Amino acid sequence: MSQDTTANTFFGFWTYLMTDCILFGTLFATYLVLHNGTYGGATSNQLFNLPFALAETSVLLTSSFTSGLAMLPSQLKDIRKVLFWFAITFLLGVAFLTMELMEFTRFVHEGHSWEASAFLSGFFTLVGTHGLHITMGLIWMIVLLIPVICQKTITPVSYKRLYCLRLFWHFLDVVWIFIFTIVYLMGVL
Amino acid sequence: MNRLNSHEEHPEGTVKKYVTGFVLSLVLTCASFFSVAYRLFPPMPLLFTILALALVQTVIQLVLFLHLGEETKPHRNLLTFLFMLSILIIVVWGSIWIMDHLDYNMMPQMTHSTK
Numbered sequence: 092m093s094q095d096t097t098a099n100t101f102f103g104f105w106t107y108l109m110t111d112c113i114l115f116g117t118l119f120a121t122y123l124v125l126h127n128g129t130y131g132g133a134t135s136n137q138l139f140n141l142p143f144a145l146a147e148t149s150v151l152l153t154s155s156f157t158s159g160l161a162m163l164p165s166q167l168k169d170i171r172k173v174l175f176w177f178a179i180t181f182l183l184g185v186a187f188l189t190m191e192l193m194e195f196t197r198f199v200h201e202g203h204s205w206e207a208s209a210f211l212s213g214f215f216t217l218v219g220t221h222g223l224h225i226t227m228g229l230i231w232m233i234v235l236l237i238p239v240i241c242q243k244t245i246t247p248v249s250y251k252r253l254y255c256l257r258l259f260w261h262f263l264d265v266v267w268i269f270i271f272t273i274v275y276l277m278g279v280l
Numbered sequence: 281m282n283r284l285n286s287h288e289e290h291p292e293g294t295v296k297k298y299v300t301g302f303v304l305s306l307v308l309t310c311a312s313f314f315s316v317a318y319r320l321f322p323p324m325p326l327l328f329t330i331l332a333l334a335l336v337q338t339v340i341q342l343v344l345f346l347h348l349g350e351e352t353k354p355h356r357n358l359l360t361f362l363f364m365l366s367i368l369i370i371v372v373w374g375s376i377w378i379m380d381h382l383d384y385n386m387m388p389q390m391t392h393s394t395k
Contacts, residue, residue: 102360109361116368117375124379156301261345265346268305272312
């Protein structure tokens with residue numbers, strides 16, 4: 092019955108994630124091309140704080156892990172466990188976004204905004220697009236969990252939506268691996 | 281894998297897989313961080329080391345978190361993924377290659393003013 096449409100939904104969502112990969116790929120290419128165009132301003136070596144980036148990475152990785160735990164089949168009957176793990180995921184997501192915004196404000200206050208150089212335009216576009224995805228994911232999480240809380244159970248429809256959300260969240264962590272490596276680690280080499 | 285008959289087509293993974301994926305990702309992240317922070321290798325080998333570590337971590341997360349390759353027969357997800365990967369390589373590598381040469385072919389005073 093609905094099995095077929097559910098499988099199609101997951102495939103459709105997967106295809107969306109793949110196109111999103113290409114979007115991030117173009118932004119990575121832009122960043123790499125513009126990386127040395129600092130226009131006499133700050134270079135990546137002077138700007139980035141590696142331990143801070145490592146902390147951001149750990150927070151997002153843990154969040155991706157807990158979103159997976161929330162959707163384990165053995166837990167789906169116990170709604171409190173599902174909500175607990177999603178709450179942890181949400182809080183870690185908010186913590187990650189806060190850290191990212193703290194870094195952005197620090198850069199802008201020190202005069203290294205996106206207008207300062209081609210390198211910074213590339214940096215803010217790439218990392219900002221990732222941050223925008225995280226923001227959308229957090230809003231999406233609230234929207235999906237409201238019916239779950241109201242109905243006190245996970246209906247097949249809710250399950251389908253939460254499954255897509257979880258894929259999205261894992262996907263954002265995979266993108267962040269490359270931001271951490273290519274932007275932050277390679278930036279200070 | 282899971283034995284819940286209704287979810288046969290879309291695997292959710294197990295606690296074991298998630299914990300393994302999480303611990304391995306954390307170890308690989310720390311490994312690339314410390315090799316850069318303490319400059320464990322000369323610059324070029326270091327670059328290849330952290331890129332390799334990132335690729336390994338990506339494969340781990342794709343398999344253990346996103347369940348790539350666990351689907352049944354038609355392998356639609358895997359095929360879409362491989363197609364995306366080919367586009368990605370063409371776009372990213374191609375852009376860098378072309379722009380590098382463009383920079384090289386510019387007149388000296390132009391490269392100076394655009395840099």
